Amino acid sequence: xxxxxxxxxxxxxxxxxxxxxxxxxxxxxxxxxxxxxxxxxxxxxxxxxxxxxxxxxxxxxxxxxxxxxxxxxxxxxxxxxxxxxxxxxxxxxxxxxxxxxxxxxxxxxxxxxxxxxxxxxxxxxxxxxxxxxxxxxxxxxxxxxxxxx
Amino acid sequence: xxxxxxxxxxxxxxxxxxxxxxxxxxxxxxxxxxxxxxxxxxxxxxxxxxxxxxxxxxxxxxxxxxxxxxxxxxxxx
Numbered sequence: 001x002x003x004x005x006x007x008x009x010x011x012x013x014x015x016x017x018x019x020x021x022x023x024x025x026x027x028x029x030x031x032x033x034x035x036x037x038x039x040x041x042x043x044x045x046x047x048x049x050x051x052x053x054x055x056x057x058x059x060x061x062x063x064x065x066x067x068x069x070x071x072x073x074x075x076x077x078x079x080x081x082x083x084x085x086x087x088x089x090x091x092x093x094x095x096x097x098x099x100x101x102x103x104x105x106x107x108x109x110x111x112x113x114x115x116x117x118x119x120x121x122x123x124x125x126x127x128x129x130x131x132x133x134x135x136x137x138x139x140x141x142x143x144x145x146x147x148x149x
Numbered sequence: 150x151x152x153x154x155x156x157x158x159x160x161x162x163x164x165x166x167x168x169x170x171x172x173x174x175x176x177x178x179x180x181x182x183x184x185x186x187x188x189x190x191x192x193x194x195x196x197x198x199x200x201x202x203x204x205x206x207x208x209x210x211x212x213x214x215x216x217x218x219x220x221x222x223x224x225x226x
Binding site (some may be wrong): 037 | 154155156157158159160161179180200201202203215216217
């Protein structure tokens with residue numbers, strides 16, 4: 001894989017994360033290795049399958065593990081990082097904690113409908129287990145959210 | 150034996166740890182296998198780790214799921 005392609009995907013992910021209240025793994029080589037895995041998977045399968053998960057061979061069955069996967073938010077909240085650790089918590093991004101391998105959440109029982117959280121500052125709504133670390137819109141901290149539904 | 154994915158960075162860390170310790174190991178990149186080979190490997194992985202996640206590391210009959218560095222080192226003693 002061309003280094004330029006890897007670098008530009010890394011930069012794109014980093015920029016999007018920063019703009020929407022997420023953090024990328026501060027170990028740049030680690031994050032770039034994951035970006036390379038995403039590019040390899042895109043070439044192989046036609047979509048950016050999580051580099052740390054095995055494809056079922058069908059896009060429909062892989063939908064929940066296309067990056068960013070359906071489990072990212074809950075894993076960052078509970079463990080400080082998503083499954084592959086491309087996305088991490090603020091603490092890990094600042095080097096106050098380190099990313100560790102975490103259990104696979106995917107095969108656990110579906111908890112049913114997610115609660116809806118509302119940012120009390122800008123009104124942003126999101127359906128997820130817990131509020132985000134920071135509001136992707138107005139950037140206030142997650143403790144300013146209220147359970148809405 | 151390390152059952153790994155060629156794109157997985159945690160699998161890469163596991164392989165590097167064995168290399169750093171100078172310990173010989175076998176590995177299979179399951180994502181590069183196809184058809185019957187892949188099915189057979191996945192049956193083996195499922196026996197050790199029913200969750201079928203990677204890396205699945207088997208050291209002397211003991212299975213470690215994920216790059217759990219301390220647990221790996223302990224089992225390599």
